[in-house]
Amino acid sequence: MTKVKCGISMSLDGYVAGPEPSLEQPLGVGGEQLHEWVVKLAAWRRAHGREGGEETASSAVVERRLAGVGAHVMGRDMFGGGPGPWSEREPWNGWWGEEPPFHTPVFVLTHHPRKPLELRGTTFHFVTDGVEAALARAREAAGDRDVAVSGGADAIRQCLAAGLLDELQLDVVALLLGGGTRLFGELGAAPPQLDQTEVVSAPGVTHLIYRVTR
Amino acid sequence: MTKVKCGISMSLDGYVAGPEPSLEQPLGVGGEQLHEWVVKLAAWRRAHGREGGEETASSAVVERRLAGVGAHVMGRDMFGGGPGPWSEREPWNGWWGEEPPFHTPVFVLTHHPRKPLELRGTTFHFVTDGVEAALARAREAAGDRDVAVSGGADAIRQCLAAGLLDELQLDVVALLLGGGTRLFGELGAAPPQLDQTEVVSAPGVTHLIYRVTR
Numbered sequence: 001m002t003k004v005k006c007g008i009s010m011s012l013d014g015y016v017a018g019p020e021p022s023l024e025q026p027l028g029v030g031g032e033q034l035h036e037w038v039v040k041l042a043a044w045r046r047a048h049g050r051e052g053g054e055e056t057a058s059s060a061v062v063e064r065r066l067a068g069v070g071a072h073v074m075g076r077d078m079f080g081g082g083p084g085p086w087s088e089r090e091p092w093n094g095w096w097g098e099e100p101p102f103h104t105p106v107f108v109l110t111h112h113p114r115k116p117l118e119l120r121g122t123t124f125h126f127v128t129d130g131v132e133a134a135l136a137r138a139r140e141a142a143g144d145r146d147v148a149v150s151g152g153a154d155a156i157r158q159c160l161a162a163g164l165l166d167e168l169q170l171d172v173v174a175l176l177l178g179g180g181t182r183l184f185g186e187l188g189a190a191p192p193q194l195d196q197t198e199v200v201s202a203p204g205v206t207h208l209i210y211r212v213t214r
Numbered sequence: 215m216t217k218v219k220c221g222i223s224m225s226l227d228g229y230v231a232g233p234e235p236s237l238e239q240p241l242g243v244g245g246e247q248l249h250e251w252v253v254k255l256a257a258w259r260r261a262h263g264r265e266g267g268e269e270t271a272s273s274a275v276v277e278r279r280l281a282g283v284g285a286h287v288m289g290r291d292m293f294g295g296g297p298g299p300w301s302e303r304e305p306w307n308g309w310w311g312e313e314p315p316f317h318t319p320v321f322v323l324t325h326h327p328r329k330p331l332e333l334r335g336t337t338f339h340f341v342t343d344g345v346e347a348a349l350a351r352a353r354e355a356a357g358d359r360d361v362a363v364s365g366g367a368d369a370i371r372q373c374l375a376a377g378l379l380d381e382l383q384l385d386v387v388a389l390l391l392g393g394g395t396r397l398f399g400e401l402g403a404a405p406p407q408l409d410q411t412e413v414v415s416a417p418g419v420t421h422l423i424y425r426v427t428r
Contacts, residue, residue: 012384012408012422013398014228160390170226172386174410174424176374178401184227187392194226196388199420201413206422208226210388 006149007169009034015180037205057202070145071138075155086114220363221383223248229394251419271416284359285352289369300328
């Protein structure tokens with residue numbers, strides 16, 4: 001059965017990006033450190049068409065996370081957005097280059113309509129009618145496979161608050177960013193409940209895996 | 215050599231107390247859930263003069279944390295404060311009852327002077343000249359033993375920002391509080407660096423232990 005899962009790197013102080021994000025530094029000052037643990041892994045490099053890399057206790061976590069995903073959902077900023085209509089930025093195909101690493105349909109949450117964008121192996125669909133609609137379309141596209149909610153923080157919070165996530169995987173990086181974009185904020189009076197199902201400790205990062213119950 | 219260490223329970227979304235703290239609910243709405251993992255442990259109950267309790271993977275973490283502590287440092291709110299001079303509240307001996315569980319000198323950070331308060335096994339000293347002075351006095355009182363910075367969030371953040379902590383132990387509880395008092399906030403442009411030294415996974419909680427480097 002399709003599972004809706006979310007995996008994201010967070011600093012110990014709760015940030016998924018550093019302060020002052022910009023076109024040059026989309027993850028903000030110091031934010032690249034959040035992903036040092038993953039970009040050096042052979043499992044991550046293979047998924048991005050690169051050779052080499054290391055094996056650590058994180059390898060199996062990443063392999064399982066990448067496996068069996070049939071569709072992605074992400075926020076406008078993670079695609080490479082910003083406020084305002086797309087026409088102000090076109091031709092702008094996001095952060096992800098000619099061959100994005102998703103290799104599935106990707107549903108982008110946005111307030112501004114745009115025709116689907118087909119790149120090598122990945123088609124981005126722009127969804128303007130909310131997170132529940134995006135998840136429904138992603139589930140349909142994924143068939144029996146899983147849906148990955150990839151980020152950013154807003155998209156994940158919306159999914160959590162709406163009870164749409166089945167699994168939350170936090171990669172807690174041994175890092176204090178001291179400011180930036182927080183993953184968590186107000187979740188309302190009845191936040192979802194969590195069952196801690198697995199913990200994997202690896203160099204510089206701990207993977208905390210929870211089942212989300214309603 | 216004396217180590218300055220801090221151990222505190224935090225929800226996955228970064229809160230050390232729930233929303234709307236009050237005299238009746240000093241940990242805010244839902245905040246008691248942060249300590250369910252510890253109050254059921256035999257190790258915790260023994261330290262509080264009670265019998266019974268469970269053994270879990272958390273037991274050894276708690277035993278080590280309690281062992282070898284020669285002095286505590288805490289914020290006014292953790293002692294049982296609030297803004298304004300103590301004279302407005304005296305006789306008020308804090309949250310901790312006739313026999314507080316510390317059994318060492320405790321240095322309380324406050325803006326308002328007050329004579330030391332001697333209760334059974336624990337003397338509270340009220341320090342008005344800042345966190346560095348409180349730590350210096352606690353180190354002296356502890357001798358060869360360790361100093362524990364017990365909370366709340368403000369006191370821990372001040373110690374972190376001033377580079378006064380040697381070890382940070384976070385008990386990440388499988389819980390979303392959705393609001394309340396955050397442990398972490400702005401830490402300035404050069405937050406301290408962390409080395410992840412140990413991870414212990416236990417029912418409903420993961421203990422993340424870091425060495426703090428400057």
